[in-house]
Structure formats: C-alpha cells, structure tokens
Amino acid sequence: MFVQFFYTLRERGIPITPTSFLRLHKALRLGLITSIEDFYTAARSILIKSERYFDLYDQIFAHHFKGVDLKDPETVELREVARALLEEWLKHPAQIAAALGVDEKQLKKMTPEELLQYFMDRLKDQTGEHHGGNKWIGTGGTSPVGHSGYHPGGMRVGGVSRSKSAIKVAMERRYRDYSLDGPITEAQMGEALKRLRRMVPHGPKDVVNVDKTIYETMRNAGEVEIVFDRRLADRLKIILMIDNGGWSMDPYIDIVQTLFNYARSQFKDLKIYYFHNSIYTHVWADPSRRYKPEPVDEFIRKDPETRLIIVGDASMAPSELMHRNGAIYFDQREVVPSIDRLKFLAAVFRHAVWLNPQAEEEWHYTWTIGVIEQIFPMFELSLDGLEKAVKQLMARH
Amino acid sequence: MFQEKNPVQFSGASKYVLDDELAQIVNISMALEMPLLLKGEPGTGKTMLAHAIAENLKMPLLILNVKSSMKLLEALYQYDTLTRLNDSRFGDSKRDISNIEAYIKMGKIGQAFTANTKTVLLIDEIDKADTDFQDDMLDVLDQMQFDIIEIDKTIQAKHRPVIIITSNAKKDLSDPFLGRCNFHHIAFPDPDMMRRILDVHFPDQSSEVLNACIETFYRMRDIRGVEKKPATRELINWIRALKADPDFKPKSLTKGIPYLGVLFKKSGDMSIVSQSLNRMRF
Numbered sequence: 001m002f003v004q005f006f007y008t009l010r011e012r013g014i015p016i017t018p019t020s021f022l023r024l025h026k027a028l029r030l031g032l033i034t035s036i037e038d039f040y041t042a043a044r045s046i047l048i049k050s051e052r053y054f055d056l057y058d059q060i061f062a063h064h065f066k067g068v069d070l071k072d073p074e075t076v077e078l079r080e081v082a083r084a085l086l087e088e089w090l091k092h093p094a095q096i097a098a099a100l101g102v103d104e105k106q107l108k109k110m111t112p113e114e115l116l117q118y119f120m121d122r123l124k125d126q127t128g129e130h131h132g133g134n135k136w137i138g139t140g141g142t143s144p145v146g147h148s149g150y151h152p153g154g155m156r157v158g159g160v161s162r163s164k165s166a167i168k169v170a171m172e173r174r175y176r177d178y179s180l181d182g183p184i185t186e187a188q189m190g191e192a193l194k195r196l197r198r199m200v201p202h203g204p205k206d207v208v209n210v211d212k213t214i215y216e217t218m219r220n221a222g223e224v225e226i227v228f229d230r231r232l233a234d235r236l237k238i239i240l241m242i243d244n245g246g247w248s249m250d251p252y253i254d255i256v257q258t259l260f261n262y263a264r265s266q267f268k269d270l271k272i273y274y275f276h277n278s279i280y281t282h283v284w285a286d287p288s289r290r291y292k293p294e295p296v297d298e299f300i301r302k303d304p305e306t307r308l309i310i311v312g313d314a315s316m317a318p319s320e321l322m323h324r325n326g327a328i329y330f331d332q333r334e335v336v337p338s339i340d341r342l343k344f345l346a347a348v349f350r351h352a353v354w355l356n357p358q359a360e361e362e363w364h365y366t367w368t369i370g371v372i373e374q375i376f377p378m379f380e381l382s383l384d385g386l387e388k389a390v391k392q393l394m395a396r397h
Numbered sequence: 398m399f400q401e402k403n404p405v406q407f408s409g410a411s412k413y414v415l416d417d418e419l420a421q422i423v424n425i426s427m428a429l430e431m432p433l434l435l436k437g438e439p440g441t442g443k444t445m446l447a448h449a450i451a452e453n454l455k456m457p458l459l460i461l462n463v464k465s466s467m468k469l470l471e472a473l474y475q476y477d478t479l480t481r482l483n484d485s486r487f488g489d490s491k492r493d494i495s496n497i498e499a500y501i502k503m504g505k506i507g508q509a510f511t512a513n514t515k516t517v518l519l520i521d522e523i524d525k526a527d528t529d530f531q532d533d534m535l536d537v538l539d540q541m542q543f544d545i546i547e548i549d550k551t552i553q554a555k556h557r558p559v560i561i562i563t564s565n566a567k568k569d570l571s572d573p574f575l576g577r578c579n580f581h582h583i584a585f586p587d588p589d590m591m592r593r594i595l596d597v598h599f600p601d602q603s604s605e606v607l608n609a610c611i612e613t614f615y616r617m618r619d620i621r622g623v624e625k626k627p628a629t630r631e632l633i634n635w636i637r638a639l640k641a642d643p644d645f646k647p648k649s650l651t652k653g654i655p656y657l658g659v660l661f662k663k664s665g666d667m668s669i670v671s672q673s674l675n676r677m678r679f
Contacts, residue, residue, distance in 0.1 A: 015572065017576050019576060020576060023429060023431070026429060027425055027428070027429055030428055030429075032424070032425050032428050032429075033425075038421060041418050041421045041422055041425075042421065042422070042425050045422040045425065045426070045433075045579045045580055045581050046425070046429075046579055048580060049434075049572075049575035049576070049578070049580045050575070050580070051436060051582035054582065210478065210479065214478055214482060217482065222485070222486060224482070224486060
C-alpha cells in the first residue's frame with residue numbers, strides 16, 4: 001500500500017528519494033506513527049522537501065487513502081470549466097433548467113453570477129454523494145470537457161474546526177498558494193532572481209586579507225605587513241525589455257508588474273525599455289513609448305556581459321516579425337525586418353532570455369513564438385520557468 | 398515503545414503556542430535523529446521554536462547565525478592565527494606558541510559537539526550562506542564529527558544535538574541538503590491561532606481589545622502593494638504600544654490607526670497604507 005503511495009508521488013513529479021522513503025519506514029518501525037493523522041504529518045515532513053509540493057502531496061494523499069479523484073494536471077480550474085459549460089448551456093435554457101432541476105422561468109430571473117454559484121453548489125452536492133465518481137452533473141454527454149474527473153477540494157470544502165481527520169485536512173488543500181502552478185508572488189520571484197548576481201572586487205581597499213597578511217609577514221621575517229583588498233560587490237548589469245502594448249499583454253499585467261517591482265528594488269544597474277509586440281528600430285525608456293526612444297543599433301556599445309531579459313507574449317501576425325515594413329505603426333520606417341533586430345540583440349548579448357507569460361502548452365498555437373524561440377531561449381513566466389531562465393543567464397558560454 | 402526509547406517529548410513552552418502538527422514533526426525528527434528544516438515567512442516563529450524546545454527539554458541552546466560570507470570552518474572551529482602571530486612577534490602572553498591547540502577556538506557546531514550535555518543547536522537562516530557551506534555542513538552533522546587539520550585531531554560529538562535549521566526561503570536549498578533533513582513549512586497563523594498566541598502574550602487583556610486588534614491587523618495585511626507585511630512580532634509590539642497609550646479605546650480603531658510605524662517599517666509601505674486607509678474611511 002505504501003509502496004504504491006510512494007510511486008504515485010514520484011509519478012506526479014514530486015522528487016522523493018528512496019532513502020527518505022526508507023526513513024519513513026524506520027519511523028513506522030520505531031512506533032512513532034500510530035494513526036493516519038500521524039502518518040500524514042510524518043510522511044509529509046520526511047518525504048516532501050518543499051512547500052511547493054505540499055499541495056500536490058495533499059491531493060495524492062487524499063486520493064490514495066480515500067479515493068478522491070485526482071485532479072488531472074491538464075484540467076482547467078473548476079470554476080472556469082463551470083463558466084464555459086454555462087455559457088454553452090445558456091443557449092439552451094430548457095436543457096439547463098432540466099439538468100439543474102429548476103423551473104425555466106425561475107432560471108431566467110437569476111443573474112449569471114447567481115447561476116454560477118447555484119451551479120457550483122449543485123456540483124459540490126453531487127460529489128458529496130458519489131465519492132470518487134466521475135460523472136458530470138446531468139450533462140448526458142453534452143459536456144465539452146470530457147475528462148476523467150475533478151477534485152472539489154480546490155474550493156476548500158473542509159471545515160475549519162481544529163479536530164479534523166488527515167484526509168479532510170489534505171482535502172482542504174491549504175498549501176495551494178505555495179504550489180508550483182499557484183500564483184507567483186514577489187517573494188517567490190525574489191527567490192528565483194536572487195541567483196542573478198556576479199560578485200567582483202569593487203571600491204576602496206578596506207578589507208584585511210588575513211592569509212596574505214600572514215604570508216607577507218613571514219616573507220618579511222616576522223615584521224608585520226598588512227595586506228588590504230577590495231570588497232566584493234554585485235556588479236551585474238541587467239536590461240529588461242517589456243512588451244507593454246496591445247491587448248494581448250493585458251491579462252499578464254499583474255505578473256509583469258510584480259517582476260518589475262522586484263527587479264527595481266533588487267538590481268542596482270537595471271535599465272528598463274518598452275516595446276510593442278516586437279522590436280523594430282527603437283525601444284523606449286518611458287512606458288508610454290513616446291518621449292525617450294533609443295535606437296536598437298546603439299545597443300552594440302553596451303557591455304556584452306549585460307544580461308538581457310525580454311518579457312512578452314511573442315504573439316503577433318507573422319508579417320510583423322518577418323516583413324521589412326512589418327511594424328504596426330506606420331511612422332516606423334524599417335530597413336530590416338524585426339526578426340533581424342532580434343537576431344542582432346541575441347548576437348550582442350550572449351546572456352539573453354525571453355520570458356513568456358503565456359502557459360508553455362499554449363505556445364505551439366502561435367507561429368511567431370516558435371520562430372522567436374529559435375533566437376532566444378524562451379521560458380514561461382512562472383516560478384519554474386524563472387528559475388530555468390536564471391540558470392540560463394548565469395551559465396558560462 | 399517510543400515512550401521507553403525516548404522519554405523526552407516536546408509539548409510546548411510557556412511563551413510559545415504550538416500546533417499539534419508541528420509538535421508531532423518535532424518529536425519525529427528527534428526520534429529519527431534528523432535535523433528539522435523550518436521554512437516560512439519572517440515572523441511565523443521559526444526561531445522561537447528552537448527557544449521553546451530548549452526551554453521545554455531543559456537543554457542549553459546554541460545559536461549559529463549564518464551570514465552570507467560565512468565559511469564552514471567558522472562554524473566548526475577557528476585557528477586564531479592573528480593572535481598567534483601577535484604572540485610570536487611580541488611574546489608577552491602566557492600561551493605556549495608552539496602548541497597550536499591553544500589557538501583553536503570552537504565555533505557553535507564545535508561547541509555543540511564538545512558540550513557535556515545534549516544541546517539544542519539552532520542554525521538560523523541557512524539560506525543566506527552559499528550552497529557549498531550548506532552541503533559541507535550537513536556532512537558534518539551527518540557524521541557527527543569533524544577534523545581539525547592544524548592539529549590533526551578528530552572531534553567526535555559527545556551527544557547528538559537536536560538540530561533546528563531555519564530558512565527564509567530567500568534561496569532554494571540543494572537537493573542533497575534537503576534529502577538529509579525533515580521539512581516543515583510554517584504558514585502564517587490564521588486569526589484563531591493568532592488569538593491563542595496573543596492570549597499567551599497578553600493574558601490580562603480583554604478579548605474585545607484583542608479581537609479588534611486582530612481584525613484590524615489582518616485587514617492591513619491584505620492591503621496590496623505592501624513590501625514588508627507586518628508579522629506576529631509587529632502585532633505584539635503594536636498591542637504593547639496601544640496598551641501604553643491611556644487614551645486608546647478599541648472603538649477608535651475604526652476611525653484611525655495609531656502607531657502605524659510599529660507595524661510598517663518602510664516609508665513606501667507607510668504611504669501606501671495610509672492612502673488606502675483614507676480610502677477605506679471615505
């Protein structure tokens with residue numbers, strides 16, 4: 001039973017070593033664990049090494065020891081699904097009324113929000129009755145999302161009392177916010193970006209180098225000779241280019257804003273530029289992209305050790321990227337297509353990455369993303385992706 | 398069986414409110430003789446836990462405050478070359494210059510190993526140091542021994558200390574490091590838990606005042622854009638400040654909030670908070 005649990009955890013992508021699993025058995029053998037509640041806590045503290053996996057662990061635990069359906073990683077948020085379903089259904093009021101068991105007239109009085117809430121309540125009831133079942137509520141095959149099941153714990157069905165069973169606790173999914181696919185916070189972003197640093201000696205010589213002092217003193221036949229060094233300081237230069245134009249970036253403003261706030265307070269030598277969709281002759285130092293243009297050609301004068309981070313959804317019409325006069329503003333007269341500008345930047349800055357706020361599995365829907373991916377290493381703007389990007393930026397070429 | 402094997406069990410201390418889950422984890426880590434790694438926001442009581450364990454089990458507490466430039470050797474022992482150089486140059490001390498051992502000073506880990514009783518060793522904010530430090534340190538803690546190269550001597554731990562490691566999640570820790578620890582993440586206490594914590598700290602305060610304070614406190618934590626959110630420590634200090642103010646009445650919290658400076662330590666945060674408070678009041 002436990003071996004299966006161990007493998008389920010591993011399959012779901014939680015890094016667990018056999019050693020820690022053996023250690024859990026040692027704890028069991030020592031008689032430290034007497035109930036399933038103990039097992040829940042003990043197994044978590046011994047096996048799981050990061051709060052990011054706590055949420056997944058909760059789900060797997062609930063699944064394994066109770067048989068709650070495991071949420072498919074591909075599934076969209078339950079509420080989103082419900083909303084999509086509703087929109088579909090609203091075209092056929094009679095059908096939805098029958099499915100929910102309400103009068104059609106009554107249904108028409110409800111606002112969409114009320115309706116959604118009512119629908120969600122019904123969903124919850126439904127799972128309460130058939131545990132582990134994978135039936136959608138009375139859809140009879142009209143459901144556009146034919147997946148195996150879902151897990152209502154995402155909406156916190158557990159109570160708040162202190163004496164809960166472990167499975168209930170697990171089903172509550174308290175650690176959802178910490179999980180890898182949860183919302184990214186400034187602190188987490190900080191954690192990821194902290195590794196972007198390069199220490200070099202800088203400033204006045206004001207630190208005593210003890211080893212050298214002793215060595216020099218000995219060479220001096222015991223006459224004390226003090227050696228000073230410069231302090232180490234972080235001198236990493238960073239250029240951040242952000243796509244802040246167009247509705248296509250609108251949904252990501254919050255997350256980009258977070259990146260901004262953090263980057264501003266973290267890096268001393270940080271320059272931020274703005275562009276729209278792709279990079280043409282100029283980028284702008286002001287967010288309105290009007291007053292402070294900077295020619296892209298000038299970037300060749302910058303330090304090639306500078307780290308270039310481009311944030312954008314890389315989604316545009318193919319002509320905007322490939323055509324010589326592709327820019328969507330007609331006052332931007334071009335000599336070369338935008339793609340050559342990007343190649344130029346990639347050649348100037350050896351350490352460059354592209355952060356894309358779109359989810360990675362959606363990338364292949366957009367042709368331009370594929371093309372830009374060939375030029376810049378592209379990463380998802382999530383905790384995971386950010387970490388990979390930082391690794392890429394700090395790698396030695 | 399557990400009771401016979403290990404009669405010492407941790408069950409809380411006078412000024413520390415412990416939830417059952419955490420107590421269980423502490424006890425398991427002690428029984429398995431593994432270091433316990435605690436992560437969480439600042440102000441969730443990670444460091445306080447080690448103090449509480451030491452108080453509860455009546456063991457001395459040794460604190461190793463990790464710094465970013467720290468080398469492992471500093472935590473183990475230090476060979477005081479400068480003093481020896483000074484002594485050999487001027488020759489006015491009573492130490493024997495030819496005996497290197499006289500110039501070896503034990504660091505915190507060394508002290509924990511050589512202590513005559515079992516100790517609690519708190520390694521605070523491990524994430525500040527670099528990865529090499531962390532991995533090497535765990536080797537030492539795993540084997541419970543280290544060598545002093547200068548005098549060719551191996552120091553063996555007399556008693557295995559109870560090891561608590563805290564991390565502020567500034568950096569990720571390496572996998573081998575994590576593999577050798579038990580792990581727990583302390584979430585920020587919910588209002589109920591906070592109430593219990595405050596009851597311990599302010600036993601004579603009326604519940605009306607405390608409830609009003611907690612409510613205001615959580616409302617202010619929710620204000621968006623604040624860089625450093627106030628934590629338990631700030632709340633306790635804030636209530637202390639309110640208690641000291643003879644004019645303070647819990648009802649006045651709805652009108653305006655005094656002593657904001659106790660809760661918010663950054664000037665940027667202060668202006669954000671006072672702006673949004675103005676908006677709340679209309």
